[in-house]
Amino acid sequence: MSQAANPTGFIGKTLAKGMARGHKVFYENTAKVLDLKPDDRFLEIGFGAGLFIKRYASNVSRIAGIDISEDMVELASSINKDLIKSGKVEFKQGDVASLPWDDNEFSVVVVIETFFFLPEPLKSLKEIFRVLAPGGRLVIEMAFNKDDGLDHTKHIKKYEMRLYSAEEMKQLLTEAGFSEVEIHYFKAVKMPFKGYIFPRGMILKAVNRMS
Numbered sequence: 032m033s034q035a036a037n038p039t040g041f042i043g044k045t046l047a048k049g050m051a052r053g054h055k056v057f058y059e060n061t062a063k064v065l066d067l068k069p070d071d072r073f074l075e076i077g078f079g080a081g082l083f084i085k086r087y088a089s090n091v092s093r094i095a096g097i098d099i100s101e102d103m104v105e106l107a108s109s110i111n112k113d114l115i116k117s118g119k120v121e122f123k124q125g126d127v128a129s130l131p132w133d134d135n136e137f138s139v140v141v142v143i144e145t146f147f148f149l150p151e152p153l154k155s156l157k158e159i160f161r162v163l164a165p166g167g168r169l170v171i172e173m174a175f176n177k178d179d180g181l182d183h184t185k186h187i188k189k190y191e192m193r194l195y196s197a198e199e200m201k202q203l204l205t206e207a208g209f210s211e212v213e214i215h216y217f218k219a220v221k222m223p224f225k226g227y228i229f230p231r232g233m234i235l236k237a238v239n240r241m242s
């Protein structure tokens with residue numbers, strides 16, 4: 032597995048901090064679509080360095096996160112040490128395909144630059160649906176996607192990714208039980224350290240309407 036999909040050790044931690052800096056624009060755009068409220072019960076899948084939480088989610092009523100990498104739990108905990116001290120945040124090591132929470136626990140779930148690494152996308156979406164309360168929303172951000180007109184052959188091989196079009200994501204989300212699927216695209220982004228350009232980053236929003 033690539034370091035981007037499962038950052039481990041010193042190299043993984045350094046990479047995760049670099050990614051978090053490079054993902055600033057992705058975070059900004061995701062936060063706009065998420066529109067967090069103080070009474071939200073928030074869960075992040077694949078939080079990496081935990082900087083999205085620090086910058087955008089620290090004021091909600093409950094904060095939880097899960098990451099496959101134990102080293103990311105350690106890094107995000109040190110970056111969010113004040114939140115950890117306050118007892119408001121709960122970071123766990125684990126796989127989104129088997130979430131360690133009860134049904135209906137969260138009002139919002141976010142997945143940033145992570146969905147394309149998941150080996151079990153449908154099972155993972157069904158798990159997210161299960162832990163979301165009725166009316167709860169899911170937001171998935173993917174700078175890499177099939178709708179951006181770029182040739183991603185190199186990235187797919189290097190990072191072992193599965194890319195999706197908006198239509199494919201709509202089908203998966205609907206099959207997992209979600210409705211009211213919205214597709215948002217965001218403007219081109221130039222990454223300072225590698226010069227990648229993302230002409231059509233994608234953000235999906237979907238709602239658990241099961242009562």
Ligand SMILES: C[S@@+](CC[C@H](N)C(=O)[O-])C[C@H]1O[C@@H](n2cnc3c(N)ncnc32)[C@H](O)[C@@H]1O
Pocket residue numbers: 035036037038050051054076077078079080097098099100103125126127128142143144145148149150
């Ligand atoms: C490219 S990083 C993105 C990190 C962070 N969201 C950000 O944007 O800076 C992908 C993250 O997803 C985590 N991850 C990958 N597969 C996962 C899985 N099956 N369940 C939970 N986390 C996973 C990785 O450990 C890593 O921290």
